[in-house]
Amino acid sequence: MSGPAYDPVPWSNDHADDVPYNHPMSPISPTTRFSDYRTPETEPLEYHDDLPPGAARPRFLGAALAREGPDPRESYASSSASLPPADDYSSSVYALNADGARASNYNAHYHDDPHDAEFSGSQQSLSMGKNPYLTEKRNVYPTGSSKRRNWIIGGIIVAILIAIAVVLIVIFAVVKPFDKKGSSSNSGAAADDSNHGTSSGANPTATNTPSSAIVTGGDGSKITMDDGTTFTYSNPFxxxxxxxxxxxxNNxxxxQSFTPPLNQSFNxxxxxxxxxxLGGWLVTEPFITPALYEQYQNSTPQAIDEWTLSQNMAADTANGGLQQLENHYKTFITEQDFARIAGAGLNFVRIPxxxxxxxxxxxxxxxxxTAWKYFLKAIQWARKYGIRINLDLHSxxxxxxxxxxxxxLGTINMLNGPMGLANxxxxxxxxxxxxEFISQPQYSDVVVMFxxxxxPFGPTMGQENLVRYYLQxxxxxxAASGVGENNGPMISLHEGFAGLSNWVGMFTNADRVGLDIHPYIxxxxxxxxxxxxxxxxxxxxWASNQNNSMKNFGVTVAGEWSNAINDCGLFVNGVGLGTRYEGTYASxxxxPSLGSCDxxxxxxxWSTSMKGDIKNFALASMSALQNWFFWTWKIGNSSTTGKVxxxxxxxxxxxxxxWMPTDPRQAQGVCDSNDAFSGQYQSWQTGGAGADQIPASFSSSxxxxxxxxxxxxxxxxLPTYTPTGTIPTxxxxxxTASAKSSISAGNGWANSADSAGDFVPIPTCSYLDPWVGSAAPPSPLCSGAAAKRDLSSPSPAPTTPPKL
Structure with missing residues (x-):
């Protein structure tokens, strides 16, 4: 696949000595470099303008565009159940016939069962004739049976069963569920977060009930999945x-006991x-799912990205065509993965x-x-295991x-080039x-981050335009979710390779906006x-940078990091690009070759000692980054070697x-004082007073x-679209099963007042391929009345509400 010509980076020469500033339209020499803002990947690669034709850009190329200390920055990458009686002593009979030993439980000493034992220090069987409690009562009533008596007994039994059912329902539906404003004895925001051992709390034993009634459980419980297969839940936390x-x-x-349940706010x-x-699942990548790509390495075009993979699969009708991707969605990540993630002490997943x-x-x-169908499954599985989701729009x-x-793979066409605004x-x-979808109350407690x-490659787009895009x-x-805690997701903004310090002062008093950084070495x-x-x-x-950003901006999360300390690995840099480590990197x-990657x-x-060192590296990374998402949960086997x-x-x-810690809490304190953020977020708003009060000067700028x-x-x-299309809700x-007819799954649209149309092409205007790369805009751009378009309005005019 031939790569188009490189798009020059629009950084101006008229920047201040202390902070570079981007002017998208300023002229700039193609050879301009700022020597003090270079990546460790060597200076010629800084803006990846020296890639030979056909070579793939590296997955992660972190231009160091901001000072963050004396050294160059590192590179960047891409409730318990209602339980049955534990024994006979918790039966209704013993609730009345409690001895002194059980007085603390039942506060009674009355015995009304002729088949029970007398409690006088030892248990003795009592005959009917010797019972000291019922003789007078029994003499009053005639012996023998009657229909009337049977009806009475039957009625009593039915009444008892109904009463028990009501009690169970009340316990399960009213007492047990957590309230956002309430608390629970076995939970809390981080009540036992310092305890690195197994939780001492008793786990539910709901598996003792009939399988059809099992709706909850803990460590060791049996789980039946939708396809009927079962597995044992393992969660020592x-x-x-x-x-x-x-x-x-139900949330x-x-x-884990040290993570709030879904129906409490995450603090x-x-x-x-x-x-x-969950990389490589709904957005495939060659190094994560190599077997998908290996089968089309000798094809034309060679499979190097999902575009070319899809082309090859569509032509491969003998093996299922493009639906092969759905088979991948079904098998690469399953419900068991979510169960294992919770059991590994993890509380979030980031899903591209x-x-x-x-x-x-x-x-x-x-x-x-099709990928959306499986994201809906992810929501269900995350809800089932108490895991929160960071939905990441990856492509x-x-x-x-x-x-x-x-x-x-190719050129940047979003906020860059002639189709940059339209895209x-x-x-x-x-x-x-x-x-609009994830802001609905049915999903907002699970998908809490967006x-x-x-x-986005800010060095090419320009940080000013990236900020404009983020603000919109x-x-x-x-507009979809409203403002305030529990109203829609936290908004996560990748720092665009501009450096954390360049975001200080941005989005002040915005409602729940955080920064995303991807540190790789x-x-x-x-x-x-x-x-x-x-x-x-x-x-x-990393530690001091994270602390400074949290102090001066707000919540800062490492959305990606790994244990890799070199670029060894199949397709890690891209298909056919080789590695820097072996001296075969194509760009x-x-x-110099440092040896074999094997x-x-x-x-x-790997020796036990090496695995231990990798684990210590992982713990140090967790400690320094504090809030993080490891990249990635799973790497698929190569179809050639049969292993990862x-x-x-x-x-x-x-x-x-x-080589990964079974309890990530062990990372606490690894970096000593460097890893403990103890200050106050300066611009982080949680929905209280002052939230969503972004200064007017910022909005206008x-x-x-x-x-x-x-x-x-x-x-x-430039070509642009018009908001007159039908929204693809x-x-x-x-x-398939619901006893409550009132249950609603929503309609895909949280805010019915948001009625603007979808952006679609203007019939009288001309457009280039959205993936065109460098090209001149169409001329003439439009004909007739559409030639004069007003682009100043930040919001489209309302049209007919979308059909839901």
């Missing part, structure tokens, strides 16, 4: 699962985010999804709408960074559609040094093989749309 098909939106589940800054990415989960336009080869029209995980309009539509765009995204999300200067000599890197490199360099990728040969070829990137394999687009020109001269899940 006091977590409880909860799933009742008759009550599918009683709790991942950011108090309870750490300990999460993992592509825009084609919503729709595709003509000419785009992706499998449309955008035209590509926001030119890397393979954006959907198509941004379309991307904002998808952000709005997703926000990463609106993964790794913020407005759309808050594996794509910089390579070293053959062992893990044991590099254990101080996370603490000395930049030359890189010792770093063949985990079957990038083992340092797999959390689940690390658990199995012993970063109004949407931009006046110009990098490598495109003035916005008025996301579908809601369906449930």
């Amino acid at each position: 006091g977590g409880t699962w909860y799933w009742d098909p008759k009550d599918p939106f 009683n589940a709790q991942a 950011y800054g108090v309870t750490p985010i300990r999460g993992v990415n 999804i592509p825009y084609w989960a919503i729709e595709v336009w003509d000419g785009e080869p992706f499998l449309p709408k 955008l029209p035209g590509s926001q960074n030119g890397w393979n995980h954006s959907g198509r 941004a309009q379309r991307s904002l539509d998808y952000i709005r559609i997703i926000a 990463g609106v765009t993964n790794e 995204a913020y407005n759309l999300v808050r 594996c794509f910089g200067t390579q070293s053959s040094d062992a893990y044991s000599t590099r254990l101080d890197i996370p603490c000395t490199t 930049g360099g030359p890189y 010792p770093w990728t063949d985990y079957t040969t 070829e990038s083992p340092q990137w797999s959390y689940s394999l690390g658990l199995e093989q012993g 970063y109004a949407w749309p931009p006046t110009s687009i990098s490598n495109g020109g003035f916005a008025t001269a 996301l579908p809601v899940p369906t449930f």
Whole structure:
């Protein structure tokens, strides 16, 4: 696949000495470099303008565009159950016939069962004639049986059964469930977070009840999945699962005793985010799912990204065509993965999804709408195991960074080039559609965080335009959800490779906006040094930056990081690109060969000592980053070797093989004082007074749309869309069993007042391919009345409400 010419980076020469500032339309020499803002990947690669034709851009290329200390920045990458009686002594008979030993439980000493024992220090059988309590009573009534007596006894039994059922319902539906404003004796925001051992609380034993009635359980309980298969739940941290098909939106589940259940608010800054990415599932990547790509390495086109993978699969009708991707969705991540994640002490998952989960336009080869079906399954599984979701919009029209995980390897066409504004309009539509869905009360307690765009390449787009885009995204999300705690998701903004310090002062008094950073060390200067000599890197490199950002901006989360300390691994840099470590990397360099990657990728040969060092590296990273999502939960096997070829990137394999901690709380204090944020968030608003009061000066300075687009020109001269289309509302899940006719799954749209249409092409205007790269805008752009378009309005005019 031939790569188009490089799009020059629009950074001006007229920047202040202390803080560089971007002017999208300023002229700039293509050779301009700021020597003090370089990446460890070597200076020529800083803006990845030296890639040979056909070479893939690295997955992560972190341009160091802001000072964060004296050293260059590192590279960046892409409730318990209602229980049956434990024994006979908790029966209704013994509730009345309690001896002194049971007085604390029942506060009674009365015995009214002739078959029971007398409690006088030892248990003795009593004959009917010797019972001291019932003789007078028995003499009053005649012996023998009668229909009337049977009816009376039967009525009493029925009444008792009804009473027991009512009590169970009250206990289960009223007493046990948690309230957002209430508390529970076995939970709390972080009540026992300092306890690194197994929870001492008793786990539910709901498995003693008939299987049809089991809706919750803890460690050791048996779980039956939708397909009828079963497995045993393993969670040593006091977590409880909860799933009742008759009550599918119940949020009683709790991942661990030290994590709040879903129906309590998550206390950011108090309870750490300990999460993992589900990379490679709904957005495929060659190094995560190599077997999908290996089968089409000799095809034309070669499968190097999901675009070319989809083209190959569509042509491969003998093996199922494009539906092969759905088979991947079904098998790569399943319900058991969510159960294992909770059992690993993790409380969040970050799930990358592509825009084609919503729709595709003509000419785009992706499998449309199918990934959303499986994201709905993810919501159900996360709800069942008490795990919260960070939904990350990972792949955008035209590509926001030119890397393979954006959907198509090549040029950046979002906020860059002649189609940059049109693709941004379309991307904002998808952000709005997703926000409307996840802001519905049925989903808002599970999908609590929304990463609106993964790794937009700010050096090309320009930070000013990226801020404009983010502010418009913020407005759309808050229009869908409203303002305040529990009203829609926290909004996560990737820092766009501008550096955390360049975001200080942005989004002050915004309602729940956090920063996302992706620290990796594996794509910089390579070293053959062992893990044991590099254990101080996370603490000395990341911890202070995270603390400063949380103090000066607000919640700052490492959305991606891994255990890799070099770029070894199959397809890690991209298909066919080789590695820096072995001196075969296809771009930049030359890189000296440091030897073979085999010792770093063949985990079957790793010693106990090496595994221990990797675990210590992981603990140091967790400690320094504080709130984090490991990349990634699972790496698939190579179809050629039959094993994982990038083992340092797999959390689940690390658990199995012993180089990941079984209790992530062990990371607490590893970085000593550097890792403990104890200050106050300066601009983090949780919905109280002052929330969503962004200064008017900020809103006006970063109004949407931009006046110009990098490598495109003035916005008025570029192709744009019009908001007159029908909104492709996301579908809601369906449930096969429900005893409550009043249960509603929502309609995909939280705010009925949001009635603007979808952005679609203007019939009288001309457009380029959304993935065009460098090109001149169409001329003439439009004909007739449409030629004069007003782009100044930040919000589209209302049209007919979408059909829900």
